[in-house]
Amino acid sequence: MHEFSTAQTIIESILKVAEKHNAKRVTEVNLEIGALTMLNSEQLIFSLTILSEKTIVEGAKFNINYTPxxxxxxxxxxxxxxxxxxxxxxxxxxxxxxxxxxxxxxxxxxxxxxxxxxxxxxxxxx
Structure with missing residues (x-):
């Protein structure tokens, strides 16, 4: 399940960008995922949701757009x-x-x- 490690990297990146812009809360994240990444969107969103708990990303909406x-x-x-x-x-x-x-x-x-x-x-x- 490489979705969890990918989600960790995504959350870390989001937090760095949010901190840089003095954000109080992240409300939405749009991801573009290539079809060859073999990432399962349901597992990825589940992992992102779990990893965002108790951070400013908690409760954010995660949107995934697959690219061919x-x-x-x-x-x-x-x-x-x-x-x-x-x-x-x-x-x-x-x-x-x-x-x-x-x-x-x-x-x-x-x-x-x-x-x-x-x-x-x-x-x-x-």
Whole structure:
């Protein structure tokens, strides 16, 4: 369950930013999660809720927006997007080894989006 350790890092980052801006309370946090992070949104929100207890983040609303996987072919340069909805039933270890260009079918592709977890914005009361 890497959601808990990811949530710890997120809470630490939120607290640093909130402190820097003299926030009294964090009311909302918007996260952008790449489909390849393999983070379960329910587990992540549960972990964030638990870890935010007794901090200025307690009670904040956590919003998660999933970003699709974007590939760039190193052979022909074509960029393609794999919708995160279509990844739900994939076995991840198999999926990674089956990534290929949708145009030329080359397996020489680079994942250029969909593998990060980003705090997009934090709403606070000062």
């Amino acid at each position: 996987v974007k590939l760039k072919c190193l052979n022909c340069g074509y960029e393609s997007i794999i919708d995160s909805e279509s990844l739900v039933n994939f076995e991840w270890t198999e999926f990674i080894f089956q990534l290929k260009c949708l145009k030329c079918q080359s397996r020489e592709v680079e994942v250029i989006e969909g593998k990060s977890c980003i705090i997009k914005d934090i709403k606070v009361k000062v």
